[in-house]
Amino acid sequence: MPxxxxxxxxDIVSFNFSEETFIATTLPFSDxxxxxYRFNLVELNESLSVIYNYDMTPDFHIWVLGEVGIKESxxxxxxxxxxxxxxxxxxTVGNKNRVFFREEDSYDIGWIDLSTQKVQEIGVNxxxxxxxxxxxxENFLPFPRNE
Amino acid sequence: xxxxxxLISKHDDETRLLVKEQSGFPIHQSLSILSGExxxxxxxxxxxxxxxxxxxxxxxxLPIFILGSATVNGTLCLCQGLTTVLWNxxxxxxxxLPPSFQPAENIDFNFPSHGFGYDRVTDNYKVIRKVWYPxxxxxxxxxxxxxxxxxxxERDVHGLDKNDGFWEENELVVKLYQPFxxxxxxxxxxxxxxHGFDDMPVPYPGITPTVNLNGFCHWLTQDLIMI
Numbered sequence: 001m002p003x004x005x006x007x008x009x010x011d012i013v014s015f016n017f018s019e020e021t022f023i024a025t026t027l028p029f030s031d032x033x034x035x036x037y038r039f040n041l042v043e044l045n046e047s048l049s050v051i052y053n054y055d056m057t058p059d060f061h062i063w064v065l066g067e068v069g070i071k072e073s074x075x076x077x078x079x080x081x082x083x084x085x086x087x088x089x090x091x092t093v094g095n096k097n098r099v100f101f102r103e104e105d106s107y108d109i110g111w112i113d114l115s116t117q118k119v120q121e122i123g124v125n126x127x128x129x130x131x132x133x134x135x136x137x138e139n140f141l142p143f144p145r146n147e
Numbered sequence: 148x149x150x151x152x153x154l155i156s157k158h159d160d161e162t163r164l165l166v167k168e169q170s171g172f173p174i175h176q177s178l179s180i181l182s183g184e185x186x187x188x189x190x191x192x193x194x195x196x197x198x199x200x201x202x203x204x205x206x207x208x209l210p211i212f213i214l215g216s217a218t219v220n221g222t223l224c225l226c227q228g229l230t231t232v233l234w235n236x237x238x239x240x241x242x243x244l245p246p247s248f249q250p251a252e253n254i255d256f257n258f259p260s261h262g263f264g265y266d267r268v269t270d271n272y273k274v275i276r277k278v279w280y281p282x283x284x285x286x287x288x289x290x291x292x293x294x295x296x297x298x299x300x301e302r303d304v305h306g307l308d309k310n311d312g313f314w315e316e317n318e319l320v321v322k323l324y325q326p327f328x329x330x331x332x333x334x335x336x337x338x339x340x341x342h343g344f345d346d347m348p349v350p351y352p353g354i355t356p357t358v359n360l361n362g363f364c365h366w367l368t369q370d371l372i373m374i
Contacts, residue, residue, distance in 0.1 A: 013347055014365045017264035017273045020330060022347045041367055043216055043360050068363065096162055122186040124166050132213045132356065136165035136180055138237045139221025144270045146334050 012041065014048075014068045028063050028074035042099065043135075049077070051099060060099060060112070080114060100133065109133065165192075165218070165236075173207050180236075195234040195241045198227050214263040214274075215359040224263035224274060231260045233272060233333065247278055248329045248338035260331075261349055262357050262364035272333040275341070275364075277349050279326035 011027040027050065039052040048065045060080050066073030080099075100111045109131075110121040125131065164186055169176040178192040193199075198211055214224040222235045231244040244260075260276040293299040328341040350357055350366035357366040 011368060012365055013350075013368050014363045015262050015264070015275055017266045017362050017364070018268040020273075020341060022328075022344050024347075039367075041358050041365055043358050046360070048358060048360060048365055068365075098162075120185055122164075122181060123189075124168065124181070131169060132167045134165050134213055134215065134223070135217040136163045136236075137218050137221055138163075139218075139235065140237050141220065142238065143222070143233070143235070143240055143242060143333060144272065 012048075012050075016068075023069040025065065025069050026071040028071065028076070044099065045096065050074075060101075062099075080112065080117065165213075165223070167211065167213055169210060174210060176208070176211055192236055195225070195232060195236075195239070197230065197232050197241065197243050198225060212259060213356075214260060215357050215364060217359055219263060219265045219272070219359055222272065224260065226259035229259070231274060231331075233263075233274075242333065242336075244274065244331055245337060247276075248340055262359075262366070264359055264362060264364050267362055269334070274331040275328060277326055277328050277347075 012025040014023045014025065015021070016023065039050070042049050042051045044051075044062070044064065048068070050063045050065075051060050053060050062077040062080065064075045064077050066075065097114045098111045099114060100109060102109055107125050108121055109124040110119055112119050124133070161182075164181040166179050166181060167176060168179070176194075178194060180190045180192060182188045182190070194211070209228045211225055211227045214226060221237055222233055225232045225234055229246075232241055233244070234241040260274045262275045264273055265271070266273055325345055327345050328347060329338045330341050331338045348368035350368070357364045359365075
């Protein structure tokens with residue numbers, strides 16, 4: 001899935017639910033847009049990050065966004081891998097040092113712990129489009145209502 | 148250094164995943180919660196009442212989409228066809244969203260909602276989506292017919308439409324509007340138009356779900372073209 005940038009500086013769009021405004025953010029890299037890579041937006045430890053891998057290799061490049069809308073606030077975090085698994089694409093869900101990914105051939109879902117570099121699989125088949133996964137936190141409060 | 152500081156030293160092992168799996172045709176879709184250090188414990192969930200999967204009644208159910216990357220205060224936003232439902236699995240409370248804010252009545256929009264989030268300032272759940280006419284409506288104007296008890300029908304209409312200006316003069320032509328964004332608020336239980344953002348692009352469909360985080364939702368846009 002190579003990507004080509006065709007538009008203005010709104011690679012990422014963010015919506016602020018309190019102010020009800022949209023904010024556009026440009027990706028930190030323009031050079032790599034023309035290369036072959038797998039690519040996703042991911043929450044990583046409470047920050048918005050972009051995770052991708054070049055040329056279908058089992059490693060990840062991770063950028064973290066400091067402030068929404070500010071292109072200069074991207075930090076190139078690191079490259080992790082290569083891992084002992086088939087070609088991978090990151091999925092949107094990341095959490096507590098974990099980056100979840102989908103294996104290219106089997107569609108199996110796995111995750112990498114960035115602090116220990118361990119790769120683990122979970123028993124879920126993540127066939128493209130058909131499956132979806134979210135971080136679940138329980139809350140027993142009723143929906144907000146007008147006073 | 149940034150890397151060391153960025154990574155947190157310990158997991159809280161209470162992270163749980165909610166997974167939707169879909170298989171076969173007609174499709175079967177299930178929902179489970181995975182927990183444990185390696186997500187080895189699986190607990191199956193029933194879909195909320197408005198989206199119940201009754202294969203006898205309707206063998207060709209539409210796929211259900213979960214909006215976003217995480218629950219928002221324990222709440223999920225689910226879309227199936229044109230139905231959008233807010234749902235808290237822990238309390239089983241749910242809310243079916245009303246139909247879109249529509250400049251012209253009786254036209255269904257063919258796109259599901261795009262983003263779901265929490266407004267902490269007013270303690271409110273909100274959903275956004277971009278609406279436009281289905282593509283079959285594009286490229287022409289549509290004539291609006293008044294209700295059957297409208298005085299219009301008492302007029303002699305024979306031959307009137309030979310006058311080119313007739314439909315416009317009587318304000319019976321519905322102009323197709325440009326696509327726009329609208330927002331739903333749970334507390335007002337209604338949609339309204341978001342002004343000034345008509346050009347903001349929608350998420351790239353299917354491949355990159357939105358990320359919800361800290362009162363925002365974020366997405367990659369369609370301006371990134373996959374080739």
